[in-house]
Amino acid sequence: MTPPRRTVRHPVRIVHLGLGAFHRAHQAWYTQQANEAAGGWGWGIAAFTGRSPEAARILAAQDAVYTLVERGPEADTAAIVESLSVVADGADADRWRNAVADRAVAVLTLTITEAGYRPTSAALDADLASLSAGGAATTAPGRLVDGLRARRNSGAGGLAVVSCDNLPDNGRVTREAVLGLAVSLDPSLAEWIDAEVSFVSTMVDRITPATTPDDRETVRELTGYDDAAPVVTEPFSEWVLSGDFPGGRPGWESGGARFVADIEPFERRKLWLLNAGHSLLAYLGLLRGHRTIADAMHDTVCVAALEELWEEARTELPFDDDTMQAATAALRTRFSNARIEHRLGQIAADGSQKLGPRILDPVRSRLAHGSAPGRAETGVLAAWILHLLDGSSTDAGAIDLVARLLVHPDDDARLAVEAVRALAPDLADDPSVTEPVRHHLGALRADRSFATEQPSQGAL
Structure with missing residues (x-):
């Protein structure tokens, strides 16, 4: 030796x-x-x-x-x-x-x-x-x-x-x-x-x-x-x-x-691009039968949702277009590297702790600037709810939430409010957040992809 x-x-x-x-x-x-x-x-x-x-x-x-x-x-x-x-x-x-x-x-x-x-x-x-x-x-x-x-x-x-x-x-x-x-x-x-x-x-x-x-x-x-x-x-x-x-x-x-x-803007950039992207690919990818990040990057539905998520974050981060384009280009390369196995099941763990800073914080930023929550952002929340309902979650922080969700597993409106309240009590009574989540739940149950349109203002 x-x-x-x-x-x-x-x-x-x-x-x-x-x-x-x-x-x-x-x-x-x-x-x-x-x-x-x-x-x-x-x-x-x-x-x-x-x-x-x-x-x-x-x-x-x-x-x-x-x-x-x-x-x-x-x-x-x-x-x-x-x-x-x-x-x-x-x-x-x-x-x-x-x-x-x-x-x-x-x-x-x-x-x-x-x-x-x-x-x-x-x-x-x-x-x-x-x-x-x-x-x-x-x-x-x-x-x-x-x-x-x-x-x-x-x-x-x-x-x-x-x-x-x-x-x-x-x-x-x-x-x-x-x-x-x-x-x-x-x-x-x-x-x-x-x-x-x-x-x-x-x-x-x-x-x-x-x-x-x-x-x-x-x-x-x-x-x-x-x-x-x-x-x-x-x-x-x-x-x-x-x-x-x-x-x-x-x-x-x-x-x-x-x-x-x-350092705070750099922390946000990582959370809202890399980490949020991982969460999106994990929950949507698992619903669509994928095992790794690289597998999900071969799915055009997952990639389209990822690109939309990044566009939603772009307006909320204090970096110029060249910096943002370089950051997302690097992430595409990294996520597509099939020789680094990054398992979706591992990333999906502990969503109750991860989704607040990764998804709800950029939603709050959009609301503070007068914009509606992003379609991809609310889609991640809906995919997470279905992940909790399918019995594969090992999230210790979501045990009580899962019990509440299982009381009414087919009532998408209640599911949306319960899940948002668990992650962000300040947003649970905001229909601009919960109604798109409800809308996505229906779409995901139907074809395992995010809804292509947000609900109309009348639905709110």
Whole structure:
């Protein structure tokens, strides 16, 4: 067995929590690009696992070096990534504290999933008790507070905490989670964090499916290495960041990262184009018998609805036509890449959490500007209702709604109002929203496509 070989070990200047495939396809890859552009000297990452130590165990056996495979529509390309200098079990509290307290470290990045920012009260209380007694933390906010306390105590100075999860305004969310726990543990620590630590918001985008045994064979064929921990991802990547870096940062712009004053428009663009498009293709595509995003992109009905959805969002986003055309062109290419399997059933999960920011927020924007809700937007809501009714949904947040829908499964008017009320109570009494949903339900039941016309004003 010949694993990929290390040619350089960069000094650790970044600590990362959440050693998963996305981190290795995204932030670690951008750091690799920055190091190469700097001529060899660069920034090394000490990456800690979030839950299971398995990823650290496997990577440590090959000196934390791995292969990144970019899977294009026609072929694969492979590159060796060695920006990870150290990998470790996140449960090793002493090693974590020492890493965060290191004066050479200037950046602390996170990929802990959306749920990691909002642990239960019981879990936070347990962390508070453990940290008060000098013990370890188990939640992500607890680990951050533990590491930052060690840094404060060492006199190492401030650093930037950079969230890289799909969460709007993730820097603010991280800051609130950390300070909320810190102030209960030690008010003086909270004051130090508030004064010395910056919380950077980011928008991240790169589809990274789970690695398979076939992928490892592909790496062997491309490189000659036996890599137990390769990462497969799409060629496209995007990273937009907003915030301060008091101790410096890598030149991530070498890989295409952008630094902006206001990240919110970029978050909306992603939610209303990529994520909303995924939801549309998931619910409409499943109704029409498709399995993956790429399958749905071969269906002219799905594609026409997708293009209409993007046109509806276009008027609500503060970007010029050239930028919007480039964004949607990139999405067409990405969605059509059949060699990146993105399953509709996976995307359809948790619609009760996803459809608010993806679909209802652009509807609210249109209403605020005097426009009617988009035909494709309301069609997504109708397709989601039928998805809930067909028994295939695993949405824990929609259990009560499904029970209410099943009381009157054939009353489309009531279904529309119930579903809109569950997602957006402020819109449930607005017939300009609920009536098109009702209209779409009838059309979808008839031919599994959205209604070609909106209901007349008289129907409202």
